[in-house]
Amino acid sequence: MVDLSVDLGNNLILDNPVLTASGTFGYGTEFDDFIDLNRLGGFVVKGTTLHHREGNAYPRMAETPSGMLNAVGLQNKGVKYFVDHIYPNLLKYQSKVIVNVSGSTIEDYVACTEYLEGLEGISAIELNISCPNVKEGGMAFGTSCASAEKVVEAVRKVYSKHLMVKLSPNVTDITEIAKSAEAGGADSVSLINTMLGMAIDAKSRKPLLSTVTGGLSGPAVKPIALRMVWQVANSIKIPVVGLGGIMNAEDAVEFMLAGASAVQLGTANFIDPQVTVKVVEGIASYLKEQNIGSSKELIGGLIL
Amino acid sequence: MNKTVQRLVVERKEIVNSDNFILSLKSPIPLVDVQAGQFLSINVEKSKDVFLRRPFSIHDVHYDNNTLDVLIKTVGPGSAALKDVEVGDEIDTIFPLGNSFSKPKKGEKVLLIGGGVGIAPMLYLAKILGPITSNINILLGSRKGEDQILLDRYSEVGNVLTTTEDGTVGEKGYVTDHSFMKNELENVDRIYCCGPEPMMKSIAKLAKEKQVACEVSLENMMGCGFGVCLCCVTDTQEGHKCVCSDGPIFNIEDLKW
Numbered sequence A: 001m002v003d004l005s006v007d008l009g010n011n012l013i014l015d016n017p018v019l020t021a022s023g024t025f026g027y028g029t030e031f032d033d034f035i036d037l038n039r040l041g042g043f044v045v046k047g048t049t050l051h052h053r054e055g056n057a058y059p060r061m062a063e064t065p066s067g068m069l070n071a072v073g074l075q076n077k078g079v080k081y082f083v084d085h086i087y088p089n090l091l092k093y094q095s096k097v098i099v100n101v102s103g104s105t106i107e108d109y110v111a112c113t114e115y116l117e118g119l120e121g122i123s124a125i126e127l128n129i130s131c132p133n134v135k136e137g138g139m140a141f142g143t144s145c146a147s148a149e150k151v152v153e154a155v156r157k158v159y160s161k162h163l164m165v166k167l168s169p170n171v172t173d174i175t176e177i178a179k180s181a182e183a184g185g186a187d188s189v190s191l192i193n194t195m196l197g198m199a200i201d202a203k204s205r206k207p208l209l210s211t212v213t214g215g216l217s218g219p220a221v222k223p224i225a226l227r228m229v230w231q232v233a234n235s236i237k238i239p240v241v242g243l244g245g246i247m248n249a250e251d252a253v254e255f256m257l258a259g260a261s262a263v264q265l266g267t268a269n270f271i272d273p274q275v276t277v278k279v280v281e282g283i284a285s286y287l288k289e290q291n292i293g294s295s296k297e298l299i300g301g302l303i304l
Numbered sequence B: 001m002n003k004t005v006q007r008l009v010v011e012r013k014e015i016v017n018s019d020n021f022i023l024s025l026k027s028p029i030p031l032v033d034v035q036a037g038q039f040l041s042i043n044v045e046k047s048k049d050v051f052l053r054r055p056f057s058i059h060d061v062h063y064d065n066n067t068l069d070v071l072i073k074t075v076g077p078g079s080a081a082l083k084d085v086e087v088g089d090e091i092d093t094i095f096p097l098g099n100s101f102s103k104p105k106k107g108e109k110v111l112l113i114g115g116g117v118g119i120a121p122m123l124y125l126a127k128i129l130g131p132i133t134s135n136i137n138i139l140l141g142s143r144k145g146e147d148q149i150l151l152d153r154y155s156e157v158g159n160v161l162t163t164t165e166d167g168t169v170g171e172k173g174y175v176t177d178h179s180f181m182k183n184e185l186e187n188v189d190r191i192y193c194c195g196p197e198p199m200m201k202s203i204a205k206l207a208k209e210k211q212v213a214c215e216v217s218l219e220n221m222m223g224c225g226f227g228v229c230l231c232c233v234t235d236t237q238e239g240h241k242c243v244c245s246d247g248p249i250f251n252i253e254d255l256k257w
Helices: A079-090 A106-117 A140-142 A146-156 A174-184 A217-231 A247-255 A275-291 B077-083 B116-129 B151-155 B179-183 B195-207
Strands: A018-020 A040-050 A061-064 A067-072 A096-101 A125-128 A162-166 A190-191 A195-198 A213-217 A239-240 A262-265 B004-014 B020-026 B039-043 B054-057 B060-062 B067-073 B090-097 B112-114 B136-142 B157-165 B190-194 B213-217 B235-236 B239-242 B249-251
Touching: A018 B190, A040 A079, A040 A262, A040 B090, A061 A213, A061 B249, A067 A217, A079 B020, A096 A106, A106 A125, A106 A146, A106 B112, A106 B136, A125 A146, A125 B157, A140 A146, A140 B090, A174 A190, A174 A275, A190 A217, A195 B039, A213 A217, A217 A247, A247 A262, A247 A275, A247 B116, A275 B060, B020 B090, B039 B067, B054 B067, B054 B112, B060 B116, B067 B116, B090 B112, B112 B116, B116 B136, B116 B151, B136 B151, B151 B157, B179 B249, B195 B213
Parallel strands: A018 A040, A018 A262, A040 A096, A096 A125, A125 A162, A162 A190, A190 A239, A239 A262, B112 B136, B112 B190, B136 B157, B190 B213
Antiparallel strands: A061 A067, A067 A213, A195 A213, B004 B020, B004 B090, B020 B067, B039 B054, B039 B090, B060 B067, B213 B249, B235 B239
């Protein structure tokens, strides 16, 4: 019997290292028909903001080789709606629930977090300082060390439970931003959010997204994500959660070998809504085959 | 009506004409209840050019042998790859997805309108409506005569009317030009419509003018097909709604058209 559990610090212990990526898993309940959500280490629910957001105009999505571009723009009904209408449904799950929090100003982040602080069924928040699809704020916080540290520090003051900070790959040196998040008081960092990209219809000469640019995800970004996870894991002391194009258990294992303590699956959920459970099983099989007793032994196990 | 991920076996492939084909997909277990207007998504595993699943209207359902029919028009790499599947191949599907057309009151006069491959959901819809009303008119529009397909099957479930833009089959023009639309629309209780968006918008306009209830089946680029990626939204009176999970069927009164 292998031990799949991992400890991300500050009381966030997962039964297994498999989480879902925000924005690709709705509020979890959408997957009830497909999987037993209790078999996941946890799930990160849709990006939540202080106020209702209608999101971007459509078209919001373009298929690309080995991935997709999206420009959803954090469509959600706001944190109050989440607490009143979504949160009660999440209490039925035993796996950890993490809420992804976004904002346009530091005050937004803080106010949104305050709504979530006292909720027993929420194990952690993931601070999204890296969404490329909103004009104001969002990624701007994640592309400057000073503002990243400032927003993390402000939220840290009002949130005592596990604080995960989601990092943008759209920077010159992601390790510097990771260090700032750590200095600000983050318990862990998750990376990477989508990479800024674009797609054009040559016939019409028009962009395929209403916002012209959008976030690229899927296997296309995996090598970049893997590299960044490895760099960040070697630069900071807090745990790293890896994501970016993970489609199967082998991909997940690679991220853990690069230094990730846990992984998030995103775009893969669209193609196979049962993929998360398959990855949990696949990691267990891998550990047995390799005669490894605990998934913790995989973390940073890359042989150079 | 739970959504399921299933590997269905291609039991039959019917080439309808140069552009369209039907796949009959057999489930190894009893089919769940499928409503008219719902769709399935297919993971096109054989194509390297296709990353995301492809949504297709459910064309017909045969509970007696656990088979779903999908009418597909070859338009891109996904549908082209599906045309190459062979009888006996397994297809990775998720179904039933989306909401469904509402049902009429007993005996109401209904008009089903399909444009191009938008005729796909109208066959099963007519079959579902059969026990509720015998007053079923099915208006099928296409660009040219050879695109008027499966008329014999539609004739079994309703009174078929046709238009072609080149005038080779049925009345010449768009579906909105058909004499039925000009002379009898006021007597219709409900319109169900699927086809190109400009066509559906024209029909919605007519329906509003004549105060006829009208539902349309929307199409959009979908990331997931079950309401989590929020990519396939459309503008409604209540803001952005997902075509895949809040639709694909919308009452025209709810749309910002």
